[in-house]
Amino acid sequence: MFPVNYNDFDLDDINIPPRSKLYNIEPIGLGTPNVESLTSYISRLAECHNLNIATLVCKTFTPYINTQSRKRDFIKGSIGPKTKYINGNSPISLEYVSALEALTTRNDLIYLTMNSWSGLFSNSVIGESRKWCPNCLEEAKNKENEIYEPLIWYIKDIKLCDKHQVNLEDSCPKCGRNLGFLHNNFFAGYCQYCLSWLGYESQNVTINNRKYQEFLLNSFKPLIANAIHLNNIPTNLRIGLILKKAIKDNNFKSISEFANFFGLEKVIMRKWINNKGKPSIDSLYKIFNKTNQSIYEMFGTSLIEQLDVNIEKPIIMKRRRLTRDEIENELMKEIKKNYYKSLHKLCDEKGFNIQTAKRNFPDLCEEINNAKLKQKRESNEREREKIKGFLLAALEMEHPQSLQQFSIEFGIPVLKIKKYFPELSRKLIERYGSYVTKMQKLKSENIKSEIREIVSDLHNVGVYPSDKAIRKKLSHPYCLVVPEYREVWKEQLVSLGYNKFKDVLTK
Numbered sequence: 001m002f003p004v005n006y007n008d009f010d011l012d013d014i015n016i017p018p019r020s021k022l023y024n025i026e027p028i029g030l031g032t033p034n035v036e037s038l039t040s041y042i043s044r045l046a047e048c049h050n051l052n053i054a055t056l057v058c059k060t061f062t063p064y065i066n067t068q069s070r071k072r073d074f075i076k077g078s079i080g081p082k083t084k085y086i087n088g089n090s091p092i093s094l095e096y097v098s099a100l101e102a103l104t105t106r107n108d109l110i111y112l113t114m115n116s117w118s119g120l121f122s123n124s125v126i127g128e129s130r131k132w133c134p135n136c137l138e139e140a141k142n143k144e145n146e147i148y149e150p151l152i153w154y155i156k157d158i159k160l161c162d163k164h165q166v167n168l169e170d171s172c173p174k175c176g177r178n179l180g181f182l183h184n185n186f187f188a189g190y191c192q193y194c195l196s197w198l199g200y201e202s203q204n205v206t207i208n209n210r211k212y213q214e215f216l217l218n219s220f221k222p223l224i225a226n227a228i229h230l231n232n233i234p235t236n237l238r239i240g241l242i243l244k245k246a247i248k249d250n251n252f253k254s255i256s257e258f259a260n261f262f263g264l265e266k267v268i269m270r271k272w273i274n275n276k277g278k279p280s281i282d283s284l285y286k287i288f289n290k291t292n293q294s295i296y297e298m299f300g301t302s303l304i305e306q307l308d309v310n311i312e313k314p315i316i317m318k319r320r321r322l323t324r325d326e327i328e329n330e331l332m333k334e335i336k337k338n339y340y341k342s343l344h345k346l347c348d349e350k351g352f353n354i355q356t357a358k359r360n361f362p363d364l365c366e367e368i369n370n371a372k373l374k375q376k377r378e379s380n381e382r383e384r385e386k387i388k389g390f391l392l393a394a395l396e397m398e399h400p401q402s403l404q405q406f407s408i409e410f411g412i413p414v415l416k417i418k419k420y421f422p423e424l425s426r427k428l429i430e431r432y433g434s435y436v437t438k439m440q441k442l443k444s445e446n447i448k449s450e451i452r453e454i455v456s457d458l459h460n461v462g463v464y465p466s467d468k469a470i471r472k473k474l475s476h477p478y479c480l481v482v483p484e485y486r487e488v489w490k491e492q493l494v495s496l497g498y499n500k501f502k503d504v505l506t507k
């Protein structure tokens with residue numbers, strides 16, 4: 001035998017991209033003010049996997065969770081109580097982000113939360129329950145866009161959709177409940193309790209303090225959109241540094257004078273300057289009233305980065321840059337392949353920057369994006385048609401099926417069927433309902449005639465048809481405990497001349 005020369009293997013050349021455990025679906029609206037929230041992303045991900053949310057979260061996240069109480073909840077199959085922190089800036093949110101990033105092999109899911117700005121806000125930056133613009137939802141549905149819930153809707157105190165100039169809603173129009181952020185039956189755009197669609201054409205505009213709403217929107221929209229472009233994440237030192245600089249630049253003589261100018265407490269101002277606490281949104285609004293600067297303009301931009309000496313630098317992944325020609329080559333190759341990857345995925349796998357690709361080859365990128373979109377739409381459409389076909393066939397079946405049985409037989413989640421085909425689902429449910437009623441009636445008639453027959457038979461052979469005696473012969477021995485059947489027994493006795501129950505029956 002010849003010895004194998006291992007030197008011939010260049011192990012560095014074997015480059016297998018990591019496979020993701022969950023589908024690497026793209027977040028909607030990355031880098032825009034309307035980027036989707038992490039919980040909305042989770043709901044779409046669960047839908048892609050045909051799983052309900054608790055199954056997805058509890059079964060797949062557990063290995064990546066460090067907090068013991070959460071781990072225990074997940075092992076028990078429960079999402080746990082603190083879902084309002086998932087989209088915000090908190091350790092819970094970070095655990096969800098890192099679990100999801102590991103499972104999808106993405107590295108941009110943090111921008112679906114407020115974690116990039118935890119240096120500026122306390123963890124109550126997100127409100128208590130979901131809010132939504134019914135018009136945005138309805139519009140997305142009519143245009144057949146993917147339904148999602150953007151992070152901006154969830155920011156505490158934001159009550160206005162600036163696109164439609166209507167109030168955000170926070171209770172289900174049908175069942176009236178407030179809706180938590182993550183729930184087993186959560187689908188973006190739907191109530192998790194009564195499964196009603198939350199979109200409609202609202203005319204509701206009852207905003208009390210429009211100036212405050214505009215301040216919030218002008219502050220949070222750029223914060224959310226620009227999180228992805230931050231070179232470094234602001235720490236909680238930033239506010240103190242900026243305030244100190246403002247005192248100096250504007251020739252305030254003391255912290256007290258500075259605080260007075262904004263109508264704020266000196267003690268509190270001192271705390272912020274010494275990095276002992278973060279301003280509430282209300283306090284930031286007071287500052288805005290004097291400076292006319294949004295939170296983003298005051299604290300979000302990196303103009304004072306030279307002062308911000310203690311800001312942690314994120315670890316930058318080192319990767320060989322592809323040349324312009326190589327990028328073009330990769331894009332062309334992808335186009336010839338009948339387009340099956342998204343641009344983001346392609347960039348991730350091949351190791352080039354999506355912005356560079358878009359800048360240099362806008363047409364190629366657009367072609368890939370459009371083709372991918374078209375492919376996705378077509379596959380959704382095919383899936384819907386398939387489900388519709390199954391449903392129509394089920395409606396013709398001799399023995400009607402329940403929606404549950406249908407769902408199990410075809411492996412399609414009940415909620416998905418209801419969402420795609422509310423009318424056909426209703427028909428299926430009704431058809432099964434009336435079938436069940438009919439069968440129950442038939443069964444009940446059979447039991448009644450059996451009772452009558454047995455009573456007569458016993459009577460004919462000279463045995464008193466006591467309940468004990470007929471129970472021995474009944475196919476459902478305990479049916480006499482049901483008042484309806486007991487009455488039949490008594491009636492039959494009376495009709496045969498036994499008078500024991502005569503009075504009872506004539507009453």
Ligand SMILES: [Zn+2]
Binds near residue numbers: 134137161163164165
């Ligand atoms: Zn809207």
Ligand SMILES: [Zn+2]
Binds near residue numbers: 177196
């Ligand atoms: Zn509801």
